[in-house]
Amino acid sequence: MRTIRSLTAFVLVMAALAPGAAAAAKIRVVTTIPDLKSLTEAVGGDLVEVDSLTRGVQNFHEAEVRPSMMLKLRKADVLVENGLELDRWVDVAVDGANNPNIIRGAAGRIEVARGIPVLEVPTTRVDRSMGDVHPLGNPHFSLDPGLAPIITQNILDGLARIAPEQRATLERNRQAFLNRVDQEMARWTKTLEPVKGAKVVAYHPSFIYFVTRFGLVQVGIVEDRPGIPPSPQHLVRLIQLMKSEKVKAILVEPWNDVKLATRVGEEAGARALVMASAVGAVKGADNYIAAIDYNVKTLAEVLK
Numbered sequence: 071m072r073t074i075r076s077l078t079a080f081v082l083v084m085a086a087l088a089p090g091a092a093a094a095a096k097i098r099v100v101t102t103i104p105d106l107k108s109l110t111e112a113v114g115g116d117l118v119e120v121d122s123l124t125r126g127v128q129n130f131h132e133a134e135v136r137p138s139m140m141l142k143l144r145k146a147d148v149l150v151e152n153g154l155e156l157d158r159w160v161d162v163a164v165d166g167a168n169n170p171n172i173i174r175g176a177a178g179r180i181e182v183a184r185g186i187p188v189l190e191v192p193t194t195r196v197d198r199s200m201g202d203v204h205p206l207g208n209p210h211f212s213l214d215p216g217l218a219p220i221i222t223q224n225i226l227d228g229l230a231r232i233a234p235e236q237r238a239t240l241e242r243n244r245q246a247f248l249n250r251v252d253q254e255m256a257r258w259t260k261t262l263e264p265v266k267g268a269k270v271v272a273y274h275p276s277f278i279y280f281v282t283r284f285g286l287v288q289v290g291i292v293e294d295r296p297g298i299p300p301s302p303q304h305l306v307r308l309i310q311l312m313k314s315e316k317v318k319a320i321l322v323e324p325w326n327d328v329k330l331a332t333r334v335g336e337e338a339g340a341r342a343l344v345m346a347s348a349v350g351a352v353k354g355a356d357n358y359i360a361a362i363d364y365n366v367k368t369l370a371e372v373l374k
């Protein structure tokens with residue numbers, strides 16, 4: 071009796087604290103990377119509460135599975151993952167979370183790589199013992215604005231599986247967001263138009279979708295192959311190449327060896343730029359649009 075009374079009191083207090091909110095519980099979403107948090111918030115709007123397992127300054131390939139991840143996953147209705155092995159570690163965290171909603175194949179599991187035209191798919195079998203971290207092709211597509219329609223469609227379909235009655239609202243949210251991306255896209259394209267065809271080098275191949283989208287050309291990478299530190303011989307060749315191709319920029323992620331990139335840049339006459347390789351990777355890039363905006367402005371300025 072006492073329990074029921076205090077429970078009733080609790081419910082009344084909660085209702086008073088959040089008028090109108092008590093009836094509609096939010097869909098609890100966990101994403102593996104912050105880019106997908108931002109995109110899920112765009113599609114889900116008020117219907118979702120989203121948390122990311124990693125932060126933008128991290129190397130997503132190497133995220134350490136922690137008990138705090140499992141706690142977040144235990145309560146999740148939906149898990150949004152990138153796929154193409156970028157966030158393969160999440161399977162370990164899901165195993166530890168013991169939550170049937172989000173196991174592989176469950177309705178609450180969304181993989182946004184579905185339908186993405188994947189770049190840099192290896193033509194020969196990749197030997198994982200060599201450390202190559204892109205065995206299925208390049209997984210760093212989330213900040214190519216041209217792919218926002220595919221990614222958000224996957225998110226929409228997944229959320230609508232969990233809350234079919236909300237499909238119309240989710241579709242409206244998605245369309246409004248894509249309209250915004252279209253507007254920004256026109257501006258971004260115009261901003262980068264003067265530097266079209268400019269050649270760049272990336273530290274880790276994290277920007278190939280982005281540079282291809284805007285007509286820039288990646289002529290080399292600092293890492294010998296994805297995830298493997300460069301050999302001195304490779305760096306000598308790269309610096310020669312950068313000089314002959316007149317490369318002005320090395321695109322760097324916060325977790326790369328920025329000092330090494332700076333040294334290579336100094337030798338080759340280029341600038342090492344720490345980019346918004348993800349949402350939250352640099353100051354000011356705290357959502358999807360802002361991150362792309364940061365990269366567009368940075369490149370337009372340095373490549374001109």
Ligand SMILES: [Zn+2]
Pocket residue numbers: 131203204209210274275276296
């Ligand atoms: Zn990678």
